[in-house]
Amino acid sequence: MKNLEDLKEQIRKALPELDVVIGWTDSFDPLHATPHFMRKEEDIDKLKVDALCVHNLATYLPGLKGKKVGIVVKGCDSRSVVELLQENLIKREDVTIFGFGCNGVVDQTKIRSIIGDVGNIEACELTDKEVTVTASGEVHKLALDEVLSDKCKTCRYPNAVLSDHFTGEEVATTATFEDGYKDLEEFEAKSTEEKFAYWLGEMDRCIRCYACRNACPMCVCRDHCVAQSRDPHWLSQEAHVRDKWMFQVIHAYHLTGRCTECGECQRACPVDIPILLFKKKFNKEIKEVFNYEAGLDPEATPPLLTFKNEEAKIKERDW
């Protein structure tokens, strides 16, 4: 990030008033970043912001309710913050948002598929166009475009939609709503039987680790999650494909009209199940029926939490 020093300066000024500021820092190897909780002045020096900073830090906000929290956000992350504000899960006066314009983040799965599952990453250098990874003595030059997350290639909100402090220039984008849903349309072209068989196969790989749930900023039930609840007993503890599939449908439905498509669920999935597709489907339908997108306006009400006497776009059956 070009204006990293500006951002650090903003955080330095704001930190005395705050309990913690959440950002990113170096992780266990040079190819990864990890969430970073800045409480003291010297923590700020370790802050890093680049294409490796994939985590949506908004996930931590509901758990820190009541504290004064600063948070560094990309465009997509800022939408999650807005959605949390909208649902009154965090208070506006408690969060200080440090926004910036994002040029996209990398997809670790894509990098791994190119360079292989090498154990020891020695160095990683990023430019606007390239990622250079040195692993086990070998240098791999990867075009950034090739390893960019899919969501970033069709991003319509690269700049924080809501922020108290904005760093650097705004990033321009030309992507449209339709661009983001091409993969969904491709999937929907499959036949009913193909889709059924596809999900049976995909869901069978699920290991019920719930990483998708834990990474999701809008999964706020926490201790009351249906996945563990015995009353009501929605899911058995079995590792049967039926339970795993059902869990994913529950996850997706609970996000109807709330999901901001940050893609954290799919990124966190250790077995790469394309679960974002479910959420995209709901978002597309929400857009079509209610002309609504989540996480843009802190004052709006999610469409399933309200109604109209006459629904313009809902055609019911008259038998």
Place this chain on the structure above:
Amino acid sequence: MPVLEGKELRIVGFLCNWCSYGGADTAGVGRFDQPTDLRIIKVPCSGRIDPLFIVKTLMSGADGVLVSGCHPNDCHYAEGNFYARRRLEMLKRFIPMLGIDPNRFDYTWVSASEGQRWQEVVTKFTEQIHKLGPAQKIEGADAEETLKLMEASL
């Protein structure tokens, strides 16, 4: 089960206590002919129906699910069915994603006095499901296992 094998499919109906259940009762009292595939679950209000009930039912081996509540503006709780309408519509549009035919699920409004209309709804919906035939099952789904257990105990 063997007697009805091939003649009946498993259809589950979620009916609101105040209108549609009354409507079904009216149809019964009026002795209107009805197909027998539908198993009715009475709920306080169509707003009580979590759309996930329907997914769970379909995934557990039902061939069709019908939801029926009071007509909009007639809800006993004033606005339950308005919320239900939005939720159910979203579910209806989502179901094809799972590889389940969207015609296996429908929602409709029937009032307590509409016995005739209830007869029509049940008949048409049952026909619709029969046209689709038995649903694809997830192996080892609840209903299948229950049936096996029942057969074993006979």
